[in-house]
Amino acid sequence: xxxxxxxxxxxxxxxxxxxxxxxxxxxxxxxxxxxxxxxxxxxxxxxxxxxxxxxxxxxxxxxxxxxxxxxxxxxxxxxxxxxxxxxxxxxxxxxxxxxxxxxxxxxxxxxxxxxxxxxxxxxxxxxxxxxxxxxxxxxxxxxxxxxxxxxxxxxxxxxxxxxxxxxxxxxxxxxxxxxxxxxxxxxxxxxxxxxxxxxxxxxxxxxxxxxxxxxxxxxxxxx
Amino acid sequence: xxxxxxxxxxxxxxxxxxxxxxxxxxxxxxxxxxxxxxxxxxxxxxxxxxxxxxxxxxxxxxxxxxxxxxxxxxxxxxxxxxxxxxxxxxxxxxxxxxxxxxxxxxxxxxxxxxxxxxxxxxxxxxxxxxxxxxxxxxxxxxxxxxxxxxxxxxxxxxxxxxxxxxxxxxxxxxxxxxxxxxxxxxxxxxxxxxxxxxxxxxxxxxxxxxxxxxxxxxxxxxxxxxxxxxxxxxxxxxx
Numbered sequence: 057x058x059x060x061x062x063x064x065x066x067x068x069x070x071x072x073x074x075x076x077x078x079x080x081x082x083x084x085x086x087x088x089x090x091x092x093x094x095x096x097x098x099x100x101x102x103x104x105x106x107x108x109x110x111x112x113x114x115x116x117x118x119x120x121x122x123x124x125x126x127x128x129x130x131x132x133x134x135x136x137x138x139x140x141x142x143x144x145x146x147x148x149x150x151x152x153x154x155x156x157x158x159x160x161x162x163x164x165x166x167x168x169x170x171x172x173x174x175x176x177x178x179x180x181x182x183x184x185x186x187x188x189x190x191x192x193x194x195x196x197x198x199x200x201x202x203x204x205x206x207x208x209x210x211x212x213x214x215x216x217x218x219x220x221x222x223x224x225x226x227x228x229x230x231x232x233x234x235x236x237x238x239x240x241x242x243x244x245x246x247x248x249x250x251x252x253x254x255x256x257x258x259x260x261x262x263x264x265x266x267x268x269x270x271x272x273x274x275x276x277x278x279x
Numbered sequence: 280x281x282x283x284x285x286x287x288x289x290x291x292x293x294x295x296x297x298x299x300x301x302x303x304x305x306x307x308x309x310x311x312x313x314x315x316x317x318x319x320x321x322x323x324x325x326x327x328x329x330x331x332x333x334x335x336x337x338x339x340x341x342x343x344x345x346x347x348x349x350x351x352x353x354x355x356x357x358x359x360x361x362x363x364x365x366x367x368x369x370x371x372x373x374x375x376x377x378x379x380x381x382x383x384x385x386x387x388x389x390x391x392x393x394x395x396x397x398x399x400x401x402x403x404x405x406x407x408x409x410x411x412x413x414x415x416x417x418x419x420x421x422x423x424x425x426x427x428x429x430x431x432x433x434x435x436x437x438x439x440x441x442x443x444x445x446x447x448x449x450x451x452x453x454x455x456x457x458x459x460x461x462x463x464x465x466x467x468x469x470x471x472x473x474x475x476x477x478x479x480x481x482x483x484x485x486x487x488x489x490x491x492x493x494x495x496x497x498x499x500x501x502x503x504x505x506x507x508x509x510x511x512x513x514x515x516x517x518x
Binding site: 202205206209212213214215219222223226227229230233234237253254257260261264265268269272275276278 | 354406409410413416417420421422426429430432433434436437438440441444445447448449451452
């Protein structure tokens with residue numbers, strides 16, 4: 057089996073499990089809708105306020121919904137004993153890592169695909185633009201990579217689900233700042249070159265964190 | 280095992296020497312801060328906190344760098360001594376980062392009129408503070424010592440790598456810090472000030488080394504104690 061096939065097999069497994077239970081994506085979706093509701097109460101999101109707050113609200117919602125999905129995805133591996141099976145299989149550790157990242161990316165993308173139109177309709181902010189999709193993709197990638205790595209750590213601690221956001225959020229500071237700034241600029245009608253600095257930060261973060269995660273992931277799952 | 284216990288009770292010459300020299304240097308630095316360094320023109324005496332503020336920020340960052348390096352060392356060799364370096368250095372780094380945030384707030388109040396500003400250097404210190412508090416919580420919530428060391432090493436590495444990126448992102452986001460050494464807005468810097476700053480940094484770095492040595496000895500003693508307790512239990516269960 058080629059490397060890519062192994063990765064795809066793991067993603068397929070995650071999709072099959074998710075289609076069977078539907079617990080992860082549905083929880084993330086409902087949570088996102090609730091977050092929008094709470095934010096609209098808390099910040100009175102109308103008119104100019106909505107446009108100014110939109111990038112922050114959007115990324116906060118994605119970040120928090122993301123931690124839900126990430127910890128669920130790893131907890132499922134542990135509870136079903138599936139991770140042991142994966143580790144026994146003649147598969148490279150990096151293939152397991154890429155598989156989990158791809159699965160998490162996919163589920164987050166599904167949630168974002170629902171979140172963005174909902175957000176645009178509810179708060180009348182034009183988020184459905186290809187440029188914003190690019191920022192969304194870059195930000196989500198970095199978040200999913202570091203999140204998958206840390207979820208594999210958190211699932212083996214006593215505090216489990218509580219541990220993940222504590223570990224993840226301070227390390228995601230560059231992604232969150234970069235993504236919020238870039239999205240904010242684009243919402244206000246800036247061109248891609250005008251927010252190129254922020255996009256560069258996102259790209260560099262993605263590359264650096266991907267490299268470090270690939271180097272360290274095998275140490276987390278070794279038993 | 281007795282030998283190991285004995286070695287710890289013997290007098291630690293290097294430790295004593297470090298403690299003595301760093302204590303002396305701290306006194307010298309204090310003297311320079313208050314007597315040798317000139318009074319800053321616009322900020323007045325408040326600015327004297329700068330020497331210890333910068334020195335503790337440096338030691339905090341350096342402490343986390345040592346943990347990063349020790350993490351790599353641990354993952355390669357799987358030796359407990361690297362883990363001890365890592366955990367000791369984080370604790371000391373945290374102490375100094377807390378000092379950085381507090382002295383920064385004390386400085387900000389008279390100069391900018393508020394205790395907290397979302398100024399890049401202050402913000403990155405706060406981010407580091409939260410990262411390494413999380414590191415401590417991670418260690419505390421893992422039962423197996425071997426796994427604790429392994430996970431802490433990975434987290435120490437990944438966390439440290441994000442710090443420079445956070446720094447650039449935050450600096451881009453906000454900038455009102457006095458650009459001290461390049462002489463931008465803010466402070467007029469004289470050679471005496473630079474000498475005082477360098478002395479403070481040297482003093483604080485030596486304090487760091489002293490504390491690191493003591494903290495590592497403490498951890499080794501704790502390990503030795505655990506081993507002895509295990510042996511006592513084993514012997515008791517035989518008799």
